[in-house]
Amino acid sequence: MSSENILKEAFTQLCRELEQQIIGQRVLVQRLLLTLLCDGHLLLEGAPGLAKTRAIKSLARGLEADFHRIQFTPDLLPADLTGSDVYHPETGSFSFNEGPLFHNVILADEINRAPAKVQSALLEAMEERQVTVGATSYPLPPLFLVMATQNPIEQEGTYPLPEAQLDRFLLHVRVDYPDRHASRKILQVVRHEALCALEHKVPLELRKVTQKQVFTARREIMQLHLAEAVEEYIVEIIETTRNPGQYGQELSSWIRWGASPRGAIAIERAARSMAWLAERDFVTPEDVQNVAPDALRHRILLNYEAEADGITAQQCIDQILASVPAP
Structure with a gap:
C-alpha cells in the first residue's frame, strides 16, 4: 500500500x-x-x-x-x-x-x-x-x-x-x-x-493518527486542483453577501453586513478537505455548496427588519446558493 x-x-x-x-x-x-x-x-x-x-x-x-x-x-x-x-x-x-x-x-x-x-x-x-x-x-x-x-x-x-x-x-x-x-x-x-x-474492561487501544500524518494531509489538500470556474464561484458567493441587491431586492433588505475575506478562505479550504476525504484530487461546486452554510452562518449580519420578521442567516445563505449560478 x-x-x-x-x-x-x-x-x-x-x-x-x-x-x-x-x-x-x-x-x-x-x-x-x-x-x-x-x-x-x-x-x-x-x-x-x-x-x-x-x-x-x-x-x-x-x-x-x-x-x-x-x-x-x-x-x-x-x-x-x-x-x-x-x-x-x-x-x-x-x-x-x-x-x-x-x-x-x-x-x-x-x-x-x-x-x-x-x-x-x-x-x-x-x-x-x-x-x-x-x-x-x-x-x-x-x-x-x-x-x-x-x-x-x-x-x-x-x-x-x-x-x-x-x-x-x-x-x-x-x-x-x-x-x-x-x-x-x-x-x-x-x-x-x-x-x-x-467489569473493569479496558477498551481496545486503536492506532492513532499522528501529528505528522495530519500535517502531511494538510499539505496534500492544499495541492488539490481547484478550477478557475470553481474559484470564481466561491468569490461570487462572497460578493453576493456584500452586494445582495444584484440577485433580488429581498436579499438586499435582509443583509446588513456580508462575509469577510476569511469567509472565502474558509469555504475554499473546507471544500478542498471535503474533496480529499472523498478521495478526489479536484474540488467540485457541490463541495462548495456543502460547506458554504457552515462557513458563512456566523459571518452574515442581518438587519433589524429581517430579525424582526424571523429571517435567519441560513435562509439568506440558502437563497444565495439558489441564486448564484454554479459552474
Missing part, C-alpha cells in the same frame, strides 16, 4: 471510529475532521446532551495529541487560560507556568459565559497561535485546535461573542437532535460502555 493510501486509510478509520462514538451526528463528525484538516477552529451550537463534549474528546483520543477541557464561567480570568508568571522568593526570579491553552486540542465549553477579557485572550491564541503574558509572548503547539460550544438556551448571564471573534472560527455548526433510530443506538452504546466500566 502506498504512503498516500496509508494516510487516507488512517483518516477513514478515524472517521469510522468517531461515527461509532457519536451516534446520529454524521455532519458533526465530518465538520470536526474538516476543521482539523483545515487547521481551523470550530464553533458548535446546540442544546445540552447532544454529544458535543464527547465528540471533541473522541477526536483527541483518535489523534496523537493531548486534550484539555475549559469550562467557561463569568468569574474566569485570562490567566486561567494562558497561565501566569510565578515568583520564586528564594531566587528572586519569575518562571512562566503554562495554562491549559498549551494543549493540542481544546474544548472551550460554553464560551459565551466568559467575560470579554477572557474571550480576547482566547482570540489571540486562535488567531496568532500564541499567548502573551506581561511583555512576553509564548508560541502554542503546531497542532492547535479549539472547539467552542454555546447553548441556544439559558442566555441570561451570557456575553455574546463579538463579530470579530466569530470570524476567527472556520465553521459554525448547529447540532440538532438525533432521529429515533439513532436514539435507540445511543442507549445500546451507553449501556455497553457502562457494563465495560463495571
Whole structure:
C-alpha cells in the first residue's frame, strides 16, 4: 500500500471510529475532521446532551495529541487560560507556568459565559497561535485546535461573542437532535460502555493518527486542483453577501453586513478537505455548496427588519446558493 493510501486509510478509520462514538451526528463528525484538516477552529451550537463534549474528546483520543477541557464561567480570568508568571522568593526570579491553552486540542465549553477579557485572550491564541503574558509572548503547539460550544438556551448571564471573534472560527455548526433510530443506538452504546466500566474492561487501544500524518494531509489538500470556474464561484458567493441587491431586492433588505475575506478562505479550504476525504484530487461546486452554510452562518449580519420578521442567516445563505449560478 502506498504512503498516500496509508494516510487516507488512517483518516477513514478515524472517521469510522468517531461515527461509532457519536451516534446520529454524521455532519458533526465530518465538520470536526474538516476543521482539523483545515487547521481551523470550530464553533458548535446546540442544546445540552447532544454529544458535543464527547465528540471533541473522541477526536483527541483518535489523534496523537493531548486534550484539555475549559469550562467557561463569568468569574474566569485570562490567566486561567494562558497561565501566569510565578515568583520564586528564594531566587528572586519569575518562571512562566503554562495554562491549559498549551494543549493540542481544546474544548472551550460554553464560551459565551466568559467575560470579554477572557474571550480576547482566547482570540489571540486562535488567531496568532500564541499567548502573551506581561511583555512576553509564548508560541502554542503546531497542532492547535479549539472547539467552542454555546447553548441556544439559558442566555441570561451570557456575553455574546463579538463579530470579530466569530470570524476567527472556520465553521459554525448547529447540532440538532438525533432521529429515533439513532436514539435507540445511543442507549445500546451507553449501556455497553457502562457494563465495560463495571467489569473493569479496558477498551481496545486503536492506532492513532499522528501529528505528522495530519500535517502531511494538510499539505496534500492544499495541492488539490481547484478550477478557475470553481474559484470564481466561491468569490461570487462572497460578493453576493456584500452586494445582495444584484440577485433580488429581498436579499438586499435582509443583509446588513456580508462575509469577510476569511469567509472565502474558509469555504475554499473546507471544500478542498471535503474533496480529499472523498478521495478526489479536484474540488467540485457541490463541495462548495456543502460547506458554504457552515462557513458563512456566523459571518452574515442581518438587519433589524429581517430579525424582526424571523429571517435567519441560513435562509439568506440558502437563497444565495439558489441564486448564484454554479459552474
